[in-house]
Amino acid sequence: MPALPAAFEARMQDQLGPDWAAFAEALNSPAPVSINYNRAKTEAPIYEGSPVLWNRTAQYLPERPSFTLDPHFHAGRYYVQEAGSMFLAYVVEQLRQEQDFSTALDLCGAPGGKTTVLLNALPDECIVVANEVIKSRYAILRENLAKWGRANVIATHADSERFSPLARWFDLVVVDAPCSGEGLFRKTPGATKEWNPENVALCESRQQNILDHTLPLIAPGGILIYSTCTYNEGENDDQVARILEKGGFETVSFDLPEDWGIMPTGLGYQFYPHRTRSEGFYLAVLRKEGKATNWSTKTPLRYFTKVPKATEQAALSWLDPEAQLNILTTPKGQLYAVPEGALPLLSILSQSLPRLDPGTPVGLMKGKHLIPDHALSLSLHLHPDTPVADLDKDTALDYLRKAALPARPGQKGWHLMRYDGWGIGWGKMLPNRVNNYFPNHLQVRMSLP
Ligand SMILES: C[S@@+](CC[C@H](N)C(=O)[O-])C[C@H]1O[C@@H](n2cnc3c(N)ncnc32)[C@H](O)[C@@H]1O
Known part of the structure; x- marks a missing residue:
């Protein structure tokens, strides 16, 4: 763990008081590895692991395997995700006990962690709009959505201000805001170099701007979930307080088991690595006043x-x-x-x-x-009669590495290349070879152990 910025350290000592030493020690211990299974593609866990208390489809792994060399990963059977972020699953599950969600917007979506949690936690009929403003990140978001395999998603590539014609359309809006990333110092040590008080202030004003565009999009009675991966009040509770001051919203709180270690902050919830098995994460839930109407x-x-x-x-x-x-x-x-x-x-x-x-x-x-899209091979809605080629692990890895595959006598034309029952891409069977349609830019380049 590189040295912490002095101003950050001073502020955290003040914020944490006697907890500071345990926090500093946690930052020097290894980051836990956790994954969230795709509930539609995985009935039983693929790996040995232990449960993540606030997300029933998630698991901590005892060590980090090579996900790149795991064909299950390419089939979209799980998403590798920081455990604290998956608190979103618990929150949505609790909210669903009181209200229905038929439209959701994940405004700051890439690379897709929260969207995949939402798709697991929301009913299949709910239409989820997953947005990302940065082009290169939008491409990654789409790849991860393809792996999750759902059709009830609309991916969009726009700045938050472009959503203004969608006033009052969404029952649920998630703003997982761009932030100063203090909570990622352990997992991404380079993040410490980008941190400075000016950047924190810049993040605050960017968050205000995004939230100002977001509030009108929420339907009466609808929910805003605001989250960051940082610790400072300015980017967390202060943003929520600003919304409350404007009026028209109230916070929603949850009765959390004490042994989960999640700290109530007054208006939201904070994950600290010395109290929870996770990185730093903040989340608050607000409900808009009014009664839901049909649109x-x-x-x-x-x-x-x-x-x-x-x-x-x-x-x-x-x-x-x-x-x-x-x-x-x-x-x-x-x-x-x-x-x-x-x-x-x-x-x-x-x-x-x-x-x-x-x-x-x-x-x-x-x-x-039809020349099938790679995303179709990962879809949950593929025709059950689609011709398939079942691959063992070595052959699946050869396929993912775009190595030449031997011809498969008796098979002709397009086939779903499957590993352990789930598609990983397309192959076209020819008399003397298999044409490999795995996308070039996704090709596994890591050599086999
Ligand atoms: C913390 S990341 C989101 C992580 C994602 N929710 C996940 O769980 O994988 C914040 C995202 O917000 C995007 N963003 C930045 N400015 C934005 C804006 N004005 N409107 C919408 N998104 C924005 C960034 O490009 C970045 O991908």
């Missing part, structure tokens, strides 16, 4: 259109009929499979946002045939 829209869909019957049939032949997905196309011919319930929200989003990717990317038509 509807006559706004037409922009940019996306329905497809000719033949294209629709070709695309649907790859999808589970039970999922009842609609096929939409972009002007460039990229096909998406979208649940009916996502169409109203998609229509409004399509009017105001520059880039969005709804549901499951299906692929592109080439003549009469």
Whole structure:
């Protein structure tokens, strides 16, 4: 652990009082490794491990395995995530006992940790909009969403201010705000170099700006979950206090078991590495005043259109009929499979946002045939009759490394390359070889042990 910035150290000594020594010691101990299983792809844990108290689908692992060399990881059967962040699962589970959620927005989404927790914790009918403003991070968010395999998601790439036409549309908004990252000093030692009081102040004003755009988006009676991975009041409770001062919101509190070690801060909850098996994390929950009302829209869909019957049939032949997905196309011919319930929200989003990717990317038509998207191989809604090639671990790793695979006599055309029952990509069987369609940019370059 590199030296802590002096101003940070002084402030934390003041904030923690007698707890400072234990906190400093924890920062010098190894960071725990934790994963969250994809509830739709994993019935029983894949690894030996111990439970994360606030998320029933998560697990601590005794040591860090090579996730890159685990085909389960590429199949999207789990997401590697800091344990404190998964408190979101507990909070959503508690909130669901009192209210329903049919639309959710994860405004600061990449790389996708919170979105995957939300998709696990919310019902499958809830439409989750996962947004990320930075282009390179948006690409990573989409890859992680593809691995999670759900169609009830709309990925968007926009700044928070672009959402203003969606006033009062969301039952739940999560703002996992860009922050000074004090809680990541142990896990990402480089973060200490970027820390300084000026940057903390910059983060505060950025958070205020994002929150100001966010508050109108929440439906009456709806929920705002605000979180950061930092410790200072200015980025945490003070932001919540500002919202309360404006009026129209109240905080929601939870009865947490004391032995979880999570510290109430007055307006939210703080994770400290010397009290919980996690990094630093802060989360607060607010409810907007008012009663939920049903909404509807006559706004037409922009940019996306329905497809000719033949294209629709070709695309649907790859999808589970039970999922009842609609096929939409972009002007460039990229096909998406979208649940009916996502169409109203998609229509409004399509009017105001520059880039969005709804549901499951299906692929592109080439003549009469579909070239399937990599995301389709990871989808939970693939047609049950899709031809499959089951691979053992070594062959799965060869596939992921894009090594040549031997021909598979008797198999012809597109096949789902599967490991342990779950798709990891596409292969096209030819008489003398297998064409490997695993995306080049995801290719595993690590050598085998
Ligand atoms: C803490 S990270 C989010 C981590 C993510 N929620 C997860 O759990 O994996 C904050 C994200 O907010 C994004 N961001 C920064 N400014 C933003 C803005 N004005 N509107 C929306 N997102 C923004 C950053 O690019 C960054 O990806």
